Amino acid sequence: MLNPTSDQLPALPPRPIDGHKGLFGNVLVVGGSVDVIGAPSFAALAALRLGSGLVHLAVPRPILAACLTIVPEAVGLGLSGKIPAEAIDKADAIVLGPGLGQSPRAKQWVKQLIAVEKPMVIDADALNILSQSKRWPANFRAKAVLTPHPGEMRRLAHLVGRTDVPSDEQGRIDLAAVTAEKLGVVIVLKGHRTAIADGEQFAINETGDSSLSKGGSGDILSGMLGCFLGQKMDRFDAARLATHLHGRAGELAGQKLGRRSVLARDVIDAIPAAIAELEARV
Numbered sequence: 001m002l003n004p005t006s007d008q009l010p011a012l013p014p015r016p017i018d019g020h021k022g023l024f025g026n027v028l029v030v031g032g033s034v035d036v037i038g039a040p041s042f043a044a045l046a047a048l049r050l051g052s053g054l055v056h057l058a059v060p061r062p063i064l065a066a067c068l069t070i071v072p073e074a075v076g077l078g079l080s081g082k083i084p085a086e087a088i089d090k091a092d093a094i095v096l097g098p099g100l101g102q103s104p105r106a107k108q109w110v111k112q113l114i115a116v117e118k119p120m121v122i123d124a125d126a127l128n129i130l131s132q133s134k135r136w137p138a139n140f141r142a143k144a145v146l147t148p149h150p151g152e153m154r155r156l157a158h159l160v161g162r163t164d165v166p167s168d169e170q171g172r173i174d175l176a177a178v179t180a181e182k183l184g185v186v187i188v189l190k191g192h193r194t195a196i197a198d199g200e201q202f203a204i205n206e207t208g209d210s211s212l213s214k215g216g217s218g219d220i221l222s223g224m225l226g227c228f229l230g231q232k233m234d235r236f237d238a239a240r241l242a243t244h245l246h247g248r249a250g251e252l253a254g255q256k257l258g259r260r261s262v263l264a265r266d267v268i269d270a271i272p273a274a275i276a277e278l279e280a281r282v
Contacts (some may be wrong), residue, residue, distance in 0.1 A: 003161075005049065009244055011236035012278065013051070013228065021053030027232025028091035029074075029223065030083060031098035031124070032059030032067060035172055039099030042264050046223030047095070048073050049271045050245070052230055056087055060105075068265040083109055093095055093119040093230035093249050094142075097126030098219040117141040119229035122185075123222040124152075131155035136183055140207035145186040145225055145235050149218065153179075169193060173202050186235045188225075190218065198236045205240070211254030215262025222248045224266025226269075248274040 005041045007129065016023070023074065027047045031040035037059075044055045044067075059067050061078030068076045077087055087093070096113050099107045102125055105206055120142040122130070127148050130137070136159050148156060150165045153175070157163060160182045167170055174197045176187040181199030194205040228238035247272040253262045256270070262263040 009278070010233070010241045011282075012241070012275070013231040015051065017065040024051055024053030025092045025224075025227065026056070026090055026237070027052050027093050027095060027226045027230045028053045028056045028058060028087055029095045029098070029226065030058045030079075030113065031096070031100045031105070032063050033101035033103070033214070034060065035100055036099030036101070037063050037066045037263070038070065038216055041067045041074075042216045042219045042268065043095050043098045043223035043226065044074045045071040045232070046220040046268050046271065047227040048260055049268050050224050050227040052227045056091070058262065059085060059262075069138065069229060079105075079109070083112055088113070088116055091118060091230075092232070093121070093226050095222050095226040098124055098222055100125040100129075101130055102174060111137075114142050114144075115139045115264045118143065119235065120144045120231065121147060121222045121225045122254070123147045123218065127152045128155060129160070132282045133159070140156045140184075143235065145188060145229070145239055146183075147188040147218065147222055147225065153238070159183070165189075169195070169204065172224040173197065179187060186239050188221075188222070188239050188243060194234065194247075196239045196243065201236065203236075203240050205243040205246050205247055208250050208257060209247075209254060212247070212250040212258045212267065214262065214264055217250065217267060219237075220249075220264055220267055245271065245278065248277065 029044045044057045047248040057074040058077040176189040176195045176197035180187040180197045186198045196203045224242040253266040253270040
């Protein structure tokens with residue numbers, strides 16, 4: 001039987017006053033394509049804003065300079081062939097998929113990384129690439145959190161013997177739970193009242209509104225998840241906490257600017273206020 005979690009949110013990762021960047025996680029973001037530079041950049045910036053000590057931004061070499069103008073605090077890694085093993089080894093967590101596209105090279109990167117036993121957020125085109133398989137890859141080793149929106153979930157559903165994505169809350173919980181259990185992952189099924197499941201327990205996120213209904217919002221969530229995974233949080237706890245803060249940052253940005261006018265960058269800017277609210281509860 002699937003069990004609901006406590007209403008109490010997981011604690012933020014510790015932040016000692018004398019800490020250095022090596023204590024707060026090294027996140028590798030892999031994504032981007034010639035037509036999409038914002039998605040991986042926002043994921044990297046969100047991870048840094050939430051507290052990651054170091055973020056490596058691995059994108060196709062032709063777009064690297066443009067991406068680094070958006071997030072100069074990241075360490076750039078221009079890709080032309082395989083992702084360097086050294087970058088993978090050094091990463092505490094990996095974010096795979098934002099703006100990746102579905103080129104043969106993108107498919108090669110997905111195939112390379114899913115075989116790595118690391119905490120990993122898999123989103124966007126990485127999910128779409130995986131959904132093209134007839135079955136879940138036998139060499140999948142990632143300790144993964146998958147973050148599909150309903151369209152991506154619909155494309156993945158055949159891998160667990162389903163064809164539809166219910167719109168009612170219980171149906172969404174059930175689908176997330178079945179998928180998590182069969183694939184051995186944590187599922188974050190995005191949408192109003194995002195459903196989170198790991199096959200044994202589930203949670204419903206209650207923050208967020210239409211302030212988040214702009215391109216780039218999902219990439220921010222991926223970066224926030226990567227930040228928490230890089231600081232060794234449990235996958236399910238990381239998903240709960242990241243979705244809460246992401247939703248609350250969207251709400252706060254909407255209160256300031258109006259829900260119609262919020263851009264993805266405004267949500268990133270509101271992350272500190274969302275953190276401050278959470279810390280004030282303790």
